[in-house]
Amino acid sequence: MTKQDQILVIQRACPDIWEAHQTWLGDGLRWFLTKKGEGIAGDEVDPTNDLNACHEMEMTLTIHQKDRYARTLAMNRNVEDYTSHFMVAHATASQKAEAFLKVIGKWEDSA
Numbered sequence: 001m002t003k004q005d006q007i008l009v010i011q012r013a014c015p016d017i018w019e020a021h022q023t024w025l026g027d028g029l030r031w032f033l034t035k036k037g038e039g040i041a042g043d044e045v046d047p048t049n050d051l052n053a054c055h056e057m058e059m060t061l062t063i064h065q066k067d068r069y070a071r072t073l074a075m076n077r078n079v080e081d082y083t084s085h086f087m088v089a090h091a092t093a094s095q096k097a098e099a100f101l102k103v104i105g106k107w108e109d110s111a
Helices: 001-015 052-057 065-074 083-091 092-105
Strands: 017-025 030-034
Touching: 001 017, 001 030, 001 092, 052 092, 065 092
Parallel strands: none
Antiparallel strands: 017 030
C-alpha cells in the first residue's frame, strides 16, 4: 500500500477522529488528514509518521484487536515475545500503521 492509501484507509476506519481532505501538488492530488471538526485549515495529521496520531488510532481497537495488534507488530518486527511493552512502545509510526491496517483487515500488499 502506498502511504496515501494508508492515510485514506486509516481515516475511513477512524471517522470520529479525523477528516480527509485533498490538495493539489505539482505531481498530483494528495490526501491529508485533520482532526474532526477542524476542517481543511486544521493542522495536518499523519498516522503513518506521527506517534501521537498512532496513539489515537490504537484507542479505536477492541480488546481482542489490541492483542492481535501487539502480535502483528511483533511479527512485523521479528520479535518473539509479543507481550513485550518495550517492543510495542518502540515501534515506528509506519510499523504501527501497517499493523493497525492488518488487524482491521484493510492492508494490501504492494504488487
